[in-house]
Amino acid sequence: MALPVVFIACKIEVSEEVANVTDKNSPWQLMRQIVDNLKEPTFQDISYNIVDFGAIADGVTNNSDAFSKAIEKCYEMGGGKVIVPSGKFYTGPIHLKSNINLFLEKGSVIVFSTNPSDYYPLVHTSYEGMELMNYSPLIYAYQANNIAVTGDGVLNGQASNENWWPWSMGNKYGWKEGMPSQRDSLNLPRLMKFGENGSPLNKRVFGDNHYLRPTFIEPFNCSNVLIKGVKIINAPFWVIHPIKSKNVIVDGVTIDSHGPNNDGCNPEYSKNILIKNCTFNTGDDCIAIKAGRDGEGRRVAIKSENIVVQNCKMIDGHGGVVIGSEMSAGVSNVFVDNCTMDSPNLDRAIRIKTNSRRGGTVDGVYVRNIEVGQVKEAVLKINMFYGIYSNQTGTFIPEVRNILLENINVKNGGEFGILARGYVESPIQNVTLKNVVIAKAKKEISIENVANIKLVNTKINGLPVEEIK
Template sequence: MKNSNLTIWFTSSRAFNIQLKVSCVLLFLCCLYSCGQQESLDFSKEWLLKDEIVASITEPSFPDRIYSIIDWGAIGDGRTMNTNAFMRAIQKCAEEGGGKVLVPSGKYLTAPIHLESNVNLYLEKGAEILFSKDHGDYPLVNTSYEGTELINFSPLIYAKGKSNIAITGEGVLNGQAGIENWWPWCGKDTYGWKKGQPKQHSSLEKLKNHMSVKGVPVDERVFGEGEYLRPTFIEPFECENVLIRGVTIINAPFWSIHPFRSNNVIVDGVTISSHGPNNDGCNPEYSKNVLIKNCTFNTGDDCIAIKSGRNEDGRRVNIKSENIVIQNCKMIDGHGGVVMGSEISAGVKNVFVENCEMNSPNLDRAIRIKSNTKRGGFVENVFVRNLKVGQVREAVLKINLFYGIYGAQKGDYMPEVKNIVLENVQAENGGKYGILIQGYDEKPIERVVLKDVIIQKADSSYSMKGITHVNFINTFINGQLMNNSINN
């Protein structure tokens, strides 16, 4: 698929059928509510849609050819720069039609790695890629920062407009970020920043509240050295058929995995352990047909956060994230287990979460939706089942449409949330609230269902406003059977 056609993703008959079935299921769900038959709600049809989405996501395949970086002069001593060895091995692999670029056991220091189509970057067990601490080694590329496009430091592993790419194996990707590198730029002393040192705040103001608002072309939003905006770790940008499997990611400068305007993405068996600022685990943005499975997230921010652009930039791009499936994952520390927002201005649709475990005193929420009237956007069709929660700090389900962190976050774009379903969820310690919902009376949240949900040890069972109706089916909070329905 050509890059210019990346926004036209649903022309195949299979994709059209998925969209048609989604529409039919939503009509069925609305009819049940309008007919007063909430007690009999059965969501098996929605989960059949999940199966079709998964079946439509195919793994990339590669020729059986191996290109070892050792053959291009790489030295795995942790000190020698191997940028040219990586680059030449990848180029040769791509020129000859693709294959596996092999990283043998050892420690390999390098500048950012840029992948080409039909290349599988494979890390053997015992291999560790160390990314340079010298910010001068990072070229400027078209990327994104918290939902706003710009020209900035290259992500540590980057591909733009490529197809059939992979990062696989049993090795470690080490961003070498910490309290002396990258992290202090966030401006917080807990991450190494000291009074008088530079930080990101003025650059964020310029990018988000000047350039984006005024519609400055992306190629004129040039940042980099002296602007203190950290790069993402892995970013497939406008890519097709992406696989990230088996590797461990540590010490990320910023977001760890960021599929951006990409389609057909699989993240499988990845372990992310990074507790720096904004160290989200996996953040699909403007992306479609994404499967995240068998992963472990232990992060300094959201474990998984589904996004679609911030404010004016999100409305400019106007590509929703949709058909996101999350299976068999483990969430430890994080601000949220599975999150939608807050950069969500183009909307999120069709999210399926199943068979996941979430448990940590440092995990704030299990399922979270966040936006505000400056972000706007929508979240539609979120289905969660078979979720085991040990402990969360604030809530099992939190929907907050008054979210704000960078000053006043009020505007003229009312966010919309509807069709949120939790089934077979067990939480041993629900935190401050079992359910915490904060919506707007002017545009209330629609159709939230909890079926076969058990939440223990919540300080308060629920706190809800700005929602038309919550339907409880065989749901207990603090040992009390919830009323069949609550109208706000």
């Protein structure tokens, strides 16, 4: 017997065909154009080995100076490869410059310092959708063109319950009552106020005693970026964070990091992004597309758009591919193609999360050819009332529209096949599921304030949707 379905202020249409899904004007044609137009950066055939600049592979000596000298020399000569040979190299942050490929040979491990003072001087960066002066990301590039981090080596941030992670105020991450954290009034709450009232960057100086963790790899206002082949473990915070960047390829990267806010890849205010052939095993969202928080995002007003996820594997995480919650400037044209998602510790496959403080518009999320083994909560979750930290209600009602899932096969959908909640005054618009089979879900569908939902050749718990009572 089918379980109850909740339909509130919704109209569901069961049809045989969906216009503009497979013809030449379909979203998949746009996806192909985005992919075809993205090219890997190229570099001069010249190499500089960090060992020749004094690097010592003992896992103890701080090689920050050797990395800096090798990168500077390479830059002065017009670019090329900076090679990290086999061995364990300890360092502080690495700052890339234009036309440089940081190349990790097989057997190489870059081990990053966990001493916050090593991440001075403070740099222009971002934290949860708000810009600030803070600790340098572990690998950072600012206003650079034609840059890469490639190879077969490992990037180890060394974050743990003994460092970085307790700052999240998470008990499971080593925080105990009386310890400082990012949630203390002078830390993240203070940054939120700066972001909301538009305080200038020179007022937003954090760093020591403010407990806001650095991102791992951050191209900030960069173009033509490649991150390929490397394995990334034990991140302090967000792992790969292209911000205000364009033409970025993340290819064949393995991310295995289960700390707090350890999102695998977070494009923000960024355009023309290809994430392919990657494996995500994370403590937060595998991929989370961002576009600024609240008033800050509305002022910056740079959409994240033309983002393609192909041939990726999602294991643990809060969501496989997620939009939000920091998405106030808007997100459009997101494509997810030919991916697998499977773990008892993966909460959702596709998720959109926002609220009336965020505002913003999500327009165009297209998902096809996905194999889902198991998720905990839902295959598709759209929540326009997402809350975290404090009261998240406001006057900026978000909009979500044009969501397509086709050719999706799910063995265990968890609590819900589809879980969606919109506003009476701003219902979720135009949701289409075509050739979707969810073999098992405790509740088939729970939707509230969704307009124009079309279910084409879609079955949940063995029943065509028109037979679900």
